[in-house]
Amino acid sequence: MRVITGSARGRRLETLEGEDVRPTTDRIKEAVFSIIQFETEGRIFLDLFAGSGQMGIEALSRGAKSALFVDNSKKSLETVKRNLKTTGLEAGAKTFAMDYHSFLAMNTQSFDIAFLDPPYGKGILQNSLEIIPEHMKDTGIIIAENPLNEEILSKYGDFVLDRQYRYGKIKISTFRHKDFVR
16 A cells, blocks of 8 residues: 555555455545545545544645544544655644544544544444534534445534445545535
């Protein structure tokens, strides 16, 4: 797994091993950043279920102002920190070793982009989608990755489904504020 483009282009990232881990494929990462290519620079990016941190690191490499990495696994956050060091992107990053619910309960910051890719089939995506809109800027975008057979609603708070993209057995859904849907 490598950083696709930007200041850290080509740098190899560590991944996590094990059955509980399911890194976002390069194909999907490329697709996500194609969707938000003109919305990343200077923005605040939330990688809510960070894993190895590849999505937030890609955002930083492409000019995001900052990226917050949240994961309840200390092992994941250690990997994120090593990947940030490898890419030289530590300055714009903050890491939080806690579950998404605790993080969102204490968070006072508003985000421009939130990427949600929690463990599949446990209802975590749906629960986080219920909470995340109140932490978004009105001009922001929420990006959710989930399997095709996992249902999500078309509206969460003031954020409505904007587009859906299918990549094999995976679906990427984007949500925008109802006043800013294209």
